[in-house]
Amino acid sequence: MSMQSAPETGKASLWYDPKIRGYVYQALLIGAVVYIGYTMISNVSQNLARQRIPFGLDFWDSQAGFDINQALFPYSARSSYGDAFWVGLLNTLLVAAFGIFFATILGFLVGIARLSKNWIVAKAAMVYVEVIRNLPLLLQLLFWYKAVLEPLPRPRDSIAIPGGALLNNRGLYVPEPVFSAGAGLIGAAFLLAVFGSIAFYLWAKQQQAATGRIYPIGWLSLGALIGLPAVAYVVTGGPISFNYPAMGGLNVRGGITVYPEFIALLLGLTTYTAGFIAEVVRAGILAVSKGQWEAADSLGLPYSRTLSNVVIPQALRVIIPPLTSNYLNLTKNSSLAVVIGYPDLAQVFLGTVLNQTGRAIEIVGITMAVYLTISLLTSAFMNYYNQRMALVER
Amino acid sequence: MKTIMTGLLAGAALALTISAAAAQAQRSTLDQVKARGVLNCGSNTGLAGFGVPDAQGNWSGLDVDYCRAIAAAIFDDPSKVKFIPLTAQARFTALQSGEVDVLVRNSTWTMTRDTTLGIAFLATNYYDGQGFMVRKSLGVTSALKLEGAQVCTQQGTTTELNLADFFRKNNLKYTPVTFATADETRSAYEAGRCDAFTTDASGLYSERLKLSRPDDHIVLPEVISKEPLGSAVRANGDSQWANIVKWTHYAMLNAEELGVTRANLAQSLQSNNPEIRRLLGVESKLGEGIGLTNDWAARIIRHVGNYSESFERNVGAGSPLKISRGVNALWSNGGLQYAPPIR
Numbered sequence: 001m002s003m004q005s006a007p008e009t010g011k012a013s014l015w016y017d018p019k020i021r022g023y024v025y026q027a028l029l030i031g032a033v034v035y036i037g038y039t040m041i042s043n044v045s046q047n048l049a050r051q052r053i054p055f056g057l058d059f060w061d062s063q064a065g066f067d068i069n070q071a072l073f074p075y076s077a078r079s080s081y082g083d084a085f086w087v088g089l090l091n092t093l094l095v096a097a098f099g100i101f102f103a104t105i106l107g108f109l110v111g112i113a114r115l116s117k118n119w120i121v122a123k124a125a126m127v128y129v130e131v132i133r134n135l136p137l138l139l140q141l142l143f144w145y146k147a148v149l150e151p152l153p154r155p156r157d158s159i160a161i162p163g164g165a166l167l168n169n170r171g172l173y174v175p176e177p178v179f180s181a182g183a184g185l186i187g188a189a190f191l192l193a194v195f196g197s198i199a200f201y202l203w204a205k206q207q208q209a210a211t212g213r214i215y216p217i218g219w220l221s222l223g224a225l226i227g228l229p230a231v232a233y234v235v236t237g238g239p240i241s242f243n244y245p246a247m248g249g250l251n252v253r254g255g256i257t258v259y260p261e262f263i264a265l266l267l268g269l270t271t272y273t274a275g276f277i278a279e280v281v282r283a284g285i286l287a288v289s290k291g292q293w294e295a296a297d298s299l300g301l302p303y304s305r306t307l308s309n310v311v312i313p314q315a316l317r318v319i320i321p322p323l324t325s326n327y328l329n330l331t332k333n334s335s336l337a338v339v340i341g342y343p344d345l346a347q348v349f350l351g352t353v354l355n356q357t358g359r360a361i362e363i364v365g366i367t368m369a370v371y372l373t374i375s376l377l378t379s380a381f382m383n384y385y386n387q388r389m390a391l392v393e394r
Numbered sequence: 395m396k397t398i399m400t401g402l403l404a405g406a407a408l409a410l411t412i413s414a415a416a417a418q419a420q421r422s423t424l425d426q427v428k429a430r431g432v433l434n435c436g437s438n439t440g441l442a443g444f445g446v447p448d449a450q451g452n453w454s455g456l457d458v459d460y461c462r463a464i465a466a467a468i469f470d471d472p473s474k475v476k477f478i479p480l481t482a483q484a485r486f487t488a489l490q491s492g493e494v495d496v497l498v499r500n501s502t503w504t505m506t507r508d509t510t511l512g513i514a515f516l517a518t519n520y521y522d523g524q525g526f527m528v529r530k531s532l533g534v535t536s537a538l539k540l541e542g543a544q545v546c547t548q549q550g551t552t553t554e555l556n557l558a559d560f561f562r563k564n565n566l567k568y569t570p571v572t573f574a575t576a577d578e579t580r581s582a583y584e585a586g587r588c589d590a591f592t593t594d595a596s597g598l599y600s601e602r603l604k605l606s607r608p609d610d611h612i613v614l615p616e617v618i619s620k621e622p623l624g625s626a627v628r629a630n631g632d633s634q635w636a637n638i639v640k641w642t643h644y645a646m647l648n649a650e651e652l653g654v655t656r657a658n659l660a661q662s663l664q665s666n667n668p669e670i671r672r673l674l675g676v677e678s679k680l681g682e683g684i685g686l687t688n689d690w691a692a693r694i695i696r697h698v699g700n701y702s703e704s705f706e707r708n709v710g711a712g713s714p715l716k717i718s719r720g721v722n723a724l725w726s727n728g729g730l731q732y733a734p735p736i737r
Contacts, residue, residue, distance in 0.1 A: 051490060051630050053512035065555045067570045069544075077558035149585045169586050170544055249542040250532070250589050251569075260587065261571075341573045341582065347549065351574060355483045355550025358511035360490075 044361065059357045060085075066352060068343045070259055081353050088348030089370060095262065095344065096331040096374075099269040103330060104323075106270060107277025112307070114282050125278065132275030137333055140272055145264040145340040152260075155251050164244045165255070172258040173245035182236035189232035190225070197221035261342035265334065273330045277323060284319035285311055316389050324382035328375045335371075345370060423495055423627070423635035424468070424685045432474045435461035436494035439479040439575065442600040443709040443717070444500050444520075453477045457498040459704040460519055460625060463642045464496065466697040467690040481575055483550045486511050489628060496639050500594065500623045502552040507626075514629040516636055517643040519701075520709075521721045521730050523617035524556050525595040527602060530612050532589060537616040544569045546588035548579050553593050556619040580604060590614075594621050599715050637684045645691040647733035648673055649700035651724055656699040659692065673736050680736065691736070701731065 014020055048055050060082045067077050072090045075083055113125035132140075152169040153159060159167040166173040197220075204215040233240070245255030288311050296306040335346035345367060354363045427433050437457060438445035445455040453475075462472035480488050480499055489497045490512055500522075501507075503515040526537050526545075534540060537560070547553050549572040561568045571588050573579040580601050583591040593601065595617060602608050625639050649655070652670050654662045662670055672678040674695075675688035682688055698704060709717045723729025 048512075051512040051628055053490060054510060065558060067558045067568075069569045069571060077555075077562060146585070149582075149587055154586060250534075250540070251542050251544060253542065338574050339578065341571055341578065343572070347572070347574070351483055352549045352554065352572065355486070356506075356555070358486055358490075358507070360487050 055361070057362060059359055066356070068348060070262065070343055081357065084353055085349050088343060088345040091342070092334055092344040095265055095269065095334050095337070095342070098266055099273065099330050099334065100327050102266070102270040103273040103277055106274035108281050110274060110278035111281025111285070114278060115285060129275050129278050132272055137268065137272050138336055138339060141265065141268040141336055141340055144268045145260070148260045148264045155247065158247065158252060164242065166245050166252050168252065169260065170251055171260050172263065173252045173255040174258065175242035175244045176254065176256045178241045178243050180239045180241070182239035185236050186229050186232045186240070189228040193224040193228040196224055261337070261340050264340055265337050265342045269330050269333060273326055276326050280319055280322045280326065284315035287318045288314045317391060320382060320386040320389060324379055327378055327382065331374055331378065332371060423632050424638065427468060427495055432476050433461060433465045433468065433496070434494045435475050435477050436480050436485055436488055436497035436499050437461070437477040438499050439481055441500060441576065441597060442603060443596065443713055443715045445477070454708065456520060456704060456708045457500060459698050459708065460498045460643065461496065463646060463694045463698040464639060466693045467638065467642055467686055470693045472697040482548055483574060486513060489513055489626060497626045500597070501626060503622045503624045504552060512629050513626045514636060515624045515626045516640040518622040518624040519643055520596065520623040522594040522596050522621035522623050524553055524592060524619040524621060525598050525617055526614040527591045527598045527611050528589060528614060530610055534614070537614045537618065538564060540568065540590055541566045542568065543589040544571055545590045545592055546571050546573065546579050546583040547592050548572065548576055549574060552619070552621065557592055560618045576601065596709065596717060599717060603714060634685050638686065641684065642694060644733035645673065645694050645736065646701040646704065647724070647731055648736050649691065649695050650702040651726065654695055654700060655703060656695060659695050663692065
């Protein structure tokens, strides 16, 4: 039978062979992608040449000529466009890092609160989640900016916060530590405390696994982290002094300034993302089977220990993948800073630098590449963490 | 084989469309505008006196009149303009990419912009300079007393650069607070975010009127920069289009100089003055030389008026801004507005 049909299908089989057909389709697709890519590039370069618009990164080292209020390293109008790029990028990373930190804490608290047996706590958390998740972030940012600016007093009537900080509608001014000789010892003491705590934690866990004895890791570490630097401070004779902010001229001088734009953006991103993280956490906890709670109960574990040692470690496996995308969203959403004047990458580079240089294609390309890189790096780290947390078959 | 053929056909079709688009880009701007039947004019998103839409969407302002004058010269109809509101950030990209045919959006003529953006500035329709506005209650009377001030400004403008220069030159400290649009900048200033608000002096007067209590704010006397605000087109070698845009402004200036107004246009057409007769195309064929009709300037005067009429109506005595002609007076009155002769 097969012998007979072979010559018949010989000619047609080439086309009806799924493998060969697959190759043909793929080749066509690649051809189309390459062709479209080529046309785009040649079209752009032709148009640029015809309109005599220069192309390239030669603007990178030119003097920027504009100032930026919040810069994490010394930047002035004399710095280059490249420096302005780094200022913007660091500001984006700064607000993203703080935002992720606080949103995670707030999100976990709200997520757990939604499952609370206390009716008021659970409903309050529900209202929070529903309101926050269902309003556009842009609106919330404008709200926070107004909320930060409007009720705060003018610089002349700054609110004095115990400890030497000042608060007004130009921002929060906190005392700036000034280090003199011997301050390095305090840093060393702090590092010692950090490494000591880690070593103690590992040892205590080992002991617990072996003997079942539980050590107060948290309290001892906290004591070391505060105590050791404090002892070093006293021993070295107090080498840290503070530069306190004070009213001078039109504004407060001295200290470290936390600008209202940063505060508003951080508040907005944190509360917004926390709403989503809360739902992720709730889903994760509900995904842990009820039997685990009951087993922990029957062992007589208190609620907090059940949560932290039994339920959350298992819930994390469900939580981490969607948590990652919330982190990515927060980082990308930080580009909405443009509307409230926070000098992040989008505002400084995509806004001012683009406008002063006119290099739209280069700058938009670089900005996209940067956000993509940040997102991929965050994603890679969270995947690594997820693999570590995943169920290990023994 | 059939699929490959389809693919090839689709590819060829795509290539044809693209080359068709390229061919269209090669056509002169004037032909494109005529074929479209409307002039695309890059305008401000809303700056009283220069370019602002009212509640019915009717645009008015000095820059708006410039675009209407171009449309009047081409179509004999000043309403054949589509005003495209552009932020400071988007304006040059919009011009480069061909979204607008001409940009008349209180944009400062600088060497960087003129030489590196692929655009060409043509004529200055308003000579401006940058100033500061502060609250009266601040007790500051000079920009030199702004040591340590926080200053609100719009990003991507020459203002932002002059601000840095001014404080650096005078060895004063300051903190810039920048926003993407004029409205965001003003509202932050009004909320007390900054001690001072800076932009072009004309813009300061216009923005001041939008504050809830304009009288609580003063404009400081210092003018810290030169801001020639002008029209710009793409620098693609289309000299005909550049000439139309440039000479539209010059026609309005020459008309003012010769005393030709909307009201007396009919008599002026009968005038014996050879200069007026040349301007209005009674005895010249200059309009045809730039692809228009010979009565191009007469159309501008009929529909828009001369420079003085436009100025007084939008920013001068006949407007809420009440800006005096100052440096924008004709050269013959001691100002800077000077047009080459039409002959």
